[in-house]
Amino acid sequence: MNKGSVSQILLITDGCSNQGEDPVAVSRHIVSTGVSVNVIGVLDDDQTEEPIGLREVNEIAEAGKGVSRIVYADDLSETMQMVTQQAMTQTIQGYVNQELKSILGDETNEEALPPETRGEVQEVMEDLSETVDLNMVILVDTSASMQTKMSAVKEALDDLMISLDARQGQFMYTVYQFPTRKQVVKLLLDWTDDGKRIAKVFPKFAVGGITPTGSALREAAKAFHISEQDDVMRGAAYDVIDPSYRSSS
Amino acid sequence: MMSSIHPTVRLANGTKINGLWHKRQYQIKQLLGEGARGSTYLVEASGKKVALKISRDPSVVTAEANILKKLQRAQSISLGPSLIDVDDGYLPNRMKQSFYVMEYVQGKPMTTLVGKLSLVDLGRLMSRLLSELHQLHSMSYIFGDLKLDNMIFDDSLKRIRLVDVGGVTQVGRGIREYTSIYDRGFWRLGGRKAEPTYDLFALAICLMHAERPLKFDSNGQQQILWRFLSSSKRITPFQQVIKQALLGKYRDALHMKRDVDQVVQHLIRSRPVQQRTTKVNNRRISERDLITLSGMVAFNGFMIYILL
CATH class of the missing domain: 3.30.200.20 (Phosphorylase Kinase; domain 1)
Structure with missing residues (x-):
């Protein structure tokens, strides 16, 4: 098998939600539709420890079978690349372990195999994570406190595109921001495979005091369904590798 | 960086681990x-x-x-x-x-050696490494995370050995393990697809460290690299090689090796003349240096003889 697709949401935020739905519950719902939720929490330069508000970041990702990291703006570039990659690997690992169980019995997972066989399984997983199509919704928190970190976010997303462009599998992404004055989320860039376009959509920002993270997640996740109908995103219709398989390891 | 799961494993000295499969x-x-x-x-x-x-x-x-x-x-x-x-x-x-x-690879870290080695020695080590990289590339693999921190100078073998293979990637795939300053994507001088030019770029950055440790802006402005290169003094003889590698002009490692070898030859040829003048002006050159020098002149002559 070398065709299939992985769907992810990447949420970039710097604080806890203070309005609307519970983002952890929303995240749990989203993963049941075959989409994993990854979260990057951005710290202020003068924050020396993880603020309590940012704990939510880990909880959202855990509920969404995704990966989370809390970092300073300067470390964003390498973090985004790592989170995206790791989340994809996790989804595929979960999928492969599930397949192994169905072939070899309930107690089997990759680690129960002898090191030699494990090496072969690893190669299959590496092949898969290089060749599967990746569909990603990028959701950026643009509330007032994020303003100073925006240029770092922009740089990091631009850098992420360089990594994703280098993969063999197809890559499609769309960008949303929240909050905005009238809507919960605003579409900044519709589904595209052109990594260069992300740099151009970024100057337009609204500022808001509220952070309705849960509602924003729910709205942004709809992008995966819209595109199925529009047939814009070719990957979504077949062989979605479901992240909810992921083992707890 | 704070993260939810740390891959590191802390073990106290003296701890014993028994292999479950191979005992x-x-x-x-x-x-x-x-x-x-x-x-x-x-x-x-x-x-x-x-x-x-x-x-x-x-x-x-x-x-x-x-x-x-x-x-x-x-x-x-x-x-x-x-x-x-x-x-x-x-x-x-x-x-x-x-x-x-x-x-267990024993030796000196290249991070400290790179500024101390003579340019001739550095050039020779790089030339050797380029041959081996070419071998790797011929097998359709790219080293990926090529950097001084991953290089150890093996004293007994007199050559550089690479110790961290986490970045090795099949040609044509995306490089996942890299270090910003050595990564051409970071400097917006190319993509992260695994191809020979990717390693050669990283090797050029290694050479630049022989001038002084490269400090950089968080957003990787290309001009920083070019300014560093054009104002460099110690690595001037390698300027052209480095520039070509940064721009991805070398098709493969052997092409870069050929130019590195030429620089080394040129350095060897011009060295005796320079040092002879120093000898006249200050008397600090020791007898041992002179013996080495005359040896090198002789060797040079011998090499020219062979080449002709």
């Missing part, structure tokens, strides 16, 4: 290094010193062991340590963890 025992002697993918220890196994890499993420162990196996087929000792064992073991905290065991 060998390893005793921890000393921590050699910790990284984003795990920890490496100096260990003892039946009286021999070897290195053991352990990670909370078992796929790191499996993936790196896979690469080391492939490199062994290249039969090039510079490209990576030789693989000795891959196994699982219980740690004192009763957690089962995967690890692999490899040859």
